[in-house]
Amino acid sequence: MQIYLDHGATTPTRPEVIDLVADVMRSHWGNPSSLHWWGERSTMVIERSRLQVASLINADSEGVIFTSGGTESDNMVMMGVARQYPTPQHMIISAVEHSAVRLPAKFLEDRGWDITYLEVDRQGLVNPRDLERLIRQNTVLVSIIMAQNEVGTIQPIEKLGQICRNANVLFHTDAVQAIGKIKIDVQSLPVDMLSISAHKFYGTQGIGALYLNPLTTQRKSLAPLTLGGSQERGYRSGTQAVAAIAGLGLAAELAEQELEAESSRLTKLRDRLYGLLADIPDLIPTGATGETRLPNHLSFYHKNMDGRNFVRAMNLAGIAISSGSACSSGAIEPSPILLKMGYSEFEAKNSIRLTLGKSNYEEDIEWTARVMHQILCP
Numbered sequence: 009m010q011i012y013l014d015h016g017a018t019t020p021t022r023p024e025v026i027d028l029v030a031d032v033m034r035s036h037w038g039n040p041s042s043l044h045w046w047g048e049r050s051t052m053v054i055e056r057s058r059l060q061v062a063s064l065i066n067a068d069s070e071g072v073i074f075t076s077g078g079t080e081s082d083n084m085v086m087m088g089v090a091r092q093y094p095t096p097q098h099m100i101i102s103a104v105e106h107s108a109v110r111l112p113a114k115f116l117e118d119r120g121w122d123i124t125y126l127e128v129d130r131q132g133l134v135n136p137r138d139l140e141r142l143i144r145q146n147t148v149l150v151s152i153i154m155a156q157n158e159v160g161t162i163q164p165i166e167k168l169g170q171i172c173r174n175a176n177v178l179f180h181t182d183a184v185q186a187i188g189k190i191k192i193d194v195q196s197l198p199v200d201m202l203s204i205s206a207h208k209f210y211g212t213q214g215i216g217a218l219y220l221n222p223l224t225t226q227r228k229s230l231a232p233l234t235l236g237g238s239q240e241r242g243y244r245s246g247t248q249a250v251a252a253i254a255g256l257g258l259a260a261e262l263a264e265q266e267l268e269a270e271s272s273r274l275t276k277l278r279d280r281l282y283g284l285l286a287d288i289p290d291l292i293p294t295g296a297t298g299e300t301r302l303p304n305h306l307s308f309y310h311k312n313m314d315g316r317n318f319v320r321a322m323n324l325a326g327i328a329i330s331s332g333s334a335c336s337s338g339a340i341e342p343s344p345i346l347l348k349m350g351y352s353e354f355e356a357k358n359s360i361r362l363t364l365g366k367s368n369y370e371e372d373i374e375w376t377a378r379v380m381h382q383i384l385c386p
């Protein structure tokens with residue numbers, strides 16, 4: 009029996025998307041910038057997808073820019089905003105951002121920008137009052153992850169966005185883990201920019217989007233990183249990946265249709281698994297609980313077991329999960345996210361994550377719990 013519990017890393021492309029991508033590759037291979045029939049047909053595919061992606065977040069389709077995925081969207085925001093200023097200014101990011109935001113921030117910091125890292129509590133939550141206090145005269149961007157990838161914590165994005173709006177500061181959120189799992193409505197959510205990646209919700213890898221609020225566009229808040237053919241309204245030059253974009257659109261449409269039912273199904277499975285694991289001594293849950301946690305997300309550390317060895321043992325038993333620590337130059341690096349949440353180096357080295365998805369059912373949960381008991385309580 010093989011069980012995939014690493015949907016936070018990537019999801020299997022859904023069969024409907026594979027079929028559509030193959031069809032589009034066969035029959036819509038024209039360059040969308042061309043003026044002839046072939047080009048027009050590709051443009052129609054792209055525009056349909058733009059509507060589908062926009063609908064998933066209740067946006068105007070004008071605001072959707074196709075990119076190669078979450079990393080590019082995050083970089084476009086961090087570097088694109090910075091490039092609008094001739095001299096270094098101030099930005100605020102949370103202490104638990106994905107590296108696609110954290111490393112561009114560090115790059116800017118090394119070049120004289122002032123970066124403030126908004127602290128989080130032990131659940132991984134930022135405090136909106138801290139944000140209010142930290143915004144300065146020269147703050148040009150705030151970027152706070154919507155749902156944290158390692159611990160599943162969902163931030164109070166509405167409050168954070170409102171604070172930025174009141175202070176007239178641009179607000180970006182990386183919604184890569186949240187899309188398709190929690191409802192996102194940019195008409196009521198005060199966000200200026202939002203990052204999306206298709207492979208986290210059953211689209212293909214290497215395609216994603218950046219949502220830009222009309223105000224952001226009007227104010228010319230973002231400089232493009234790629235210059236060339238001026239595709240995607242000049243924000244992202246380069247011939248679009250038509251087939252992958254079509255797949256992203258379909259994945260978005262299906263995610264929207266299934267969101268409510270699938271989220272409540274996954275929440276039940278997640279809570280059932282937490283319940284079945286509760287009697288394992290020394291297995292400690294990390295991150296938030298209930299409403300402020302992603303419906304498909306479980307995370308732990310074990311007081312005695314090396315996290316990476318645990319991931320390997322689970323893999324031998326046919327179950328795919330992931331570890332928060334990384335191997336760098338032969339040494340095991342603790343998860344920087346757990347360290348920022350106040351966990352010790354040992355705990356942060358041994359963190360593990362289980363992320364559920366469409367292919368998981370009750371029997372997978374039961375079996376996973378049995379295997380974890382066998383490994384952790386021999």
Ligand SMILES: Cc1ncc(COP(=O)(O)O)c(C=O)c1O
Nearest residue numbers: 077078079106108157184185205
């Ligand atoms: C929160 C978050 N942001 C950004 C990314 C990067 O997305 P992509 O793999 O599409 O570049 C990931 C991927 O794991 C993520 O979890």
